[in-house]
Amino acid sequence: MYRESPVRTPLVLGHKTYHDISNDICAPIEGKAHRQWKIALTIASIVALYGIGCILYLVGTGVGVWGLNNQVDWAWDITNFVWWIGIGHAGTLISAVLLLFRQRWRMAINRSAEAMTIFAVLMAAIFPVFHMGRVWVAFWTLPLPNTLGTLWPNFNSALMWDVFAISTYFTVSLVFWYLGLIPDFATIRDRLVKPSWKRVYSILSFGWSGRAKHWTRFEEVSLVLAGVATPLVFSVHSIVSMDFATSVVPGWHTTIFPPYFVSGAIFSGFAMVLTLVLIMRKTMRLEAYIHVKHVEYMNIVIIVTGSIVGVAYLTELFISWYSGVEYESYAFINRFSGPLAWAYWCMMTCNVISPQLFWFKKLRTNLAFTFIMSIIVNIGMWFERFVIIVTSIHRSYIPSGWGEFKATSIDIGLFIGTIGIFFTMFLIFARFFPVIALNELKSILKTSGESYKKQNETTPH
Numbered sequence: 526m527y528r529e530s531p532v533r534t535p536l537v538l539g540h541k542t543y544h545d546i547s548n549d550i551c552a553p554i555e556g557k558a559h560r561q562w563k564i565a566l567t568i569a570s571i572v573a574l575y576g577i578g579c580i581l582y583l584v585g586t587g588v589g590v591w592g593l594n595n596q597v598d599w600a601w602d603i604t605n606f607v608w609w610i611g612i613g614h615a616g617t618l619i620s621a622v623l624l625l626f627r628q629r630w631r632m633a634i635n636r637s638a639e640a641m642t643i644f645a646v647l648m649a650a651i652f653p654v655f656h657m658g659r660v661w662v663a664f665w666t667l668p669l670p671n672t673l674g675t676l677w678p679n680f681n682s683a684l685m686w687d688v689f690a691i692s693t694y695f696t697v698s699l700v701f702w703y704l705g706l707i708p709d710f711a712t713i714r715d716r717l718v719k720p721s722w723k724r725v726y727s728i729l730s731f732g733w734s735g736r737a738k739h740w741t742r743f744e745e746v747s748l749v750l751a752g753v754a755t756p757l758v759f760s761v762h763s764i765v766s767m768d769f770a771t772s773v774v775p776g777w778h779t780t781i782f783p784p785y786f787v788s789g790a791i792f793s794g795f796a797m798v799l800t801l802v803l804i805m806r807k808t809m810r811l812e813a814y815i816h817v818k819h820v821e822y823m824n825i826v827i828i829v830t831g832s833i834v835g836v837a838y839l840t841e842l843f844i845s846w847y848s849g850v851e852y853e854s855y856a857f858i859n860r861f862s863g864p865l866a867w868a869y870w871c872m873m874t875c876n877v878i879s880p881q882l883f884w885f886k887k888l889r890t891n892l893a894f895t896f897i898m899s900i901i902v903n904i905g906m907w908f909e910r911f912v913i914i915v916t917s918i919h920r921s922y923i924p925s926g927w928g929e930f931k932a933t934s935i936d937i938g939l940f941i942g943t944i945g946i947f948f949t950m951f952l953i954f955a956r957f958f959p960v961i962a963l964n965e966l967k968s969i970l971k972t973s974g975e976s977y978k979k980q981n982e983t984t985p986h
Contacts, residue, residue: 533973534817534818535973535974535975536629536630536632536633536818536819536969536973536974537813537814537966537969537970537973537974537975538812538813538814538816538975539813539975540975541813541970541974541975543967543970546814546963546966546967546970547712547716547963549810549811549813549814550811550814550959550960550961550963550966551712551713551716551959551963552810553809553955553956553960554713554956554957554958554959555713555716555717558956559808559809559810561807561808562808562809562952562955562956565804565808565948565952566949566952566953566956569945569948569949569952570945570949571945572941572942572944572945572948573942573945573946573948573949574945575938575941575942575945576938576939576941576942576943576944576945576946577942577946578938578942579935579938579939579942580651580655580939580942582935583655583935583939584655584660587658588655588656588658590933590935591933591935591936592930592931592932592933592936593930594928594930595926595928596918596919596921596926596927596928596930597915597918597919597928597929597930598918599914599915599918600914600915600930600932600936601911601932601936601937601939601940602652602653602655602656602936602939603652603653603656603910603914604907604910604911604914604915605649605652605907605939605940605943606649606652606653607649607765607786607910607914608793608906608907608910609645609646609648609649609652609943610645610646610649610691610761610762610765610790611762611786611789611790611793611794611906611910612641612645612790612793612794612797612903613641613642613643613645613646613649613698613794614642614758614761614762614787614790614791614794615638615641615642615758615790615791615793615794615795615797615798616638616639616640616641616642616643616645616698616794616798617638617639617642617694617697617698617701617702617754617757617758618754618755618758618791618794619631619634619635619638619794619795619798620635620638620639620701620705620751621701621750621751621752621754621755621758622751622755623635624747624748624751625748625751625752625755629969629972629973630818630819630822632961632962632965632966632968632969633802633814633815633819633961633966634798634802634815634819634823635705635962635965636705636706636958636959636960636961636962637798637801637802637805637951637960637961638794638798639698639701639702639705640702640951640954640958640960641794641797641798641801641951642698642702643695643698643699643702644947644950644951644954645797645947646691646694646695646698647950648943648946648947649691650691651939651943653684653687655939684768686764686767687764687765687768690757690760690761690764690765691761691765693757693761694754694757694758694760694761697750697753697754697757698754700750701747701750701751701754704743704746704747704750705747705962705965706729706958706959707729707730707731707733707743708730708733708735708743708964708965709958709959709962709963709964710726710729710730710733711726711730711733711734711735712959712963712964713726713959714726714727714729714730758787758790759787762783762786762787762790763783763784763786763787765786766782766783766785766786766787767782767783769782769913769914770782770783774917774918774921775850775852775853775855775856775917776845776853776856776857776860776913776916776917777913777917778853779841779844781837781840781841781844784837785834785837785841788830788833788834788837789830789834789837789876789906789909791826791830792827792830792831792833792834792876792902792906793902793903793906795823795826795827795830796827796898796899796900796902796903796906797899797903798823799820799823799824799827799895799896799899800896800899800900800903801951802815802819802820803815803820803892803895803896803899805955805960808952808955809955809960811960811961814961814966815961817890817892820889820890820892820895821886821889821890824883824889824895824898825883825889827880827883827898827902828880828881828883828884828889831876831877831880831881831902832880832881834876834877834909835876835877838873838876838877841857842857845857852922855920856916856917856920859916859920860912860916863916863920864929865912865915865916865919868908868911868912868915868916869908869912869916871904871905871908872905872908872909872911872912874905875901875902875904875905875906875908876902876905876906876908876909879898879901879902879905880898880902882898883898915930
């Protein structure tokens with residue numbers, strides 16, 4: 526039998542048995558919801574309803590209620606779109622890469638990360654759809670031959686590449702997420718007493734019996750999907766970055782955008798995973814399964830990706846000077862000293878300076894500090910997208926066309942509303958689906974469980 530080094534911190538705390546794991550993770554599904562979960566859902570639902578109200582008002586009135594103008598025709602809507610896509614990227618990447626590298630600490634966070642991907646991509650889809658204005662004719666963007674006459678989508682447009690790349694990524698992520706849930710659905714099916722709910726989970730589990738053949742196929746398909754999903758993560762945000770890089774707008778027309786956007790997406794995605802797992806840890810009482818060691822590992826990744834993002838910012842500044850193009854130089858001078866300089870310095874503080882605090886072990890292992898930092902990082906990544914988009918177009922080649930952008934209450938309400946919808950969906954998911962992969966967690970209990978590790982230390986080899 527494989528024995529893990531006693532030096533390594535246990536990944537399952539307490540004297541947990543296989544039965545305890547099933548009880549703890551299935552408790553929120555089988556019993557009454559915890560009070561903390563109800564409070565969180567109430568707050569998220571109120572915010573979500575406000576966001577839905579803003580969407581309905583937008584559809585009824587038109588995109589003129591946003592702060593867009595002739596100069597700034599991309600603003601909060603595309604900023605929010607790229608921000609949500611970035612968050613959605615890291616979820617499947619975390620789960621897939623850690624699975625390929627056989628990392629045991631993956632078991633505590635992979636389910637939350639995968640669900641985050643699904644809900645974040647759905648939130649991202651809201652913004653380009655409603656940015657069209659006439660949302661009821663959104664189907665015009667689809668390649669429907671002999672239906673639209675001469676009105677065809679422009680397949681040379683990077684925006685159309687987005688549609689195909691993101692929909693492919695969403696499909697693979699959805700299958701990967703659902704596949705991992707099948708064994709857990711079967712466990713819940715076998716534990717439930719009510720015939721109606723038992724029937725529901727029986728359908729969801731696809732007849733899973735736990736036989737060796739089922740597990741073999743499960744592991745093979747999981748590895749294949751992980752192998753497919755990993756390059757998809759890099760391709761999707763590279764294509765999103767080409768929406769900007771293929772233009773001739775100063776501040777956008779740069780070849781560094783694909784790796785820059787990918788590292789930023791992983792950076793913001795890990796921060797959101799931290800936010801979610803720390804909330805789930807408290808509201809679902811999963812302290813034994815999501816603890817300091819998991820948080821520390823993710824904070825180390827945030828240090829690395831935050832440093833990469835910082836290098837990308839400095840590279841942009843250097844290249845704008847080295848290019849000798851006065852328009853390119855001015856675009857970056859305007860970013861850090863123009864009327865929107867406050868957004869630039871918020872971005873630099875949140876994304877480059879604040880993650881460096883995690884070099885101190887006491888801070889990166891402090892759960893309260895980590896939770897605050899995860900929110901700060903995501904605020905900074907939103908400002909990054911805002912700075913790239915708005916400050917690059919509000920002052921164009923012709924000074925007579927310069928204009929300022931001011932967000933309206935609908936801009937703000939729609940963005941905050943999507944955050945509410947996201948958390949509402951995630952909390953409902955956590956109520957009816959196991960938020961931790963319980964069957965996969967059982968597979969590491971004898972090597973990474975606290976009580977088993979102590980037994981192995983005292984047992985003569």
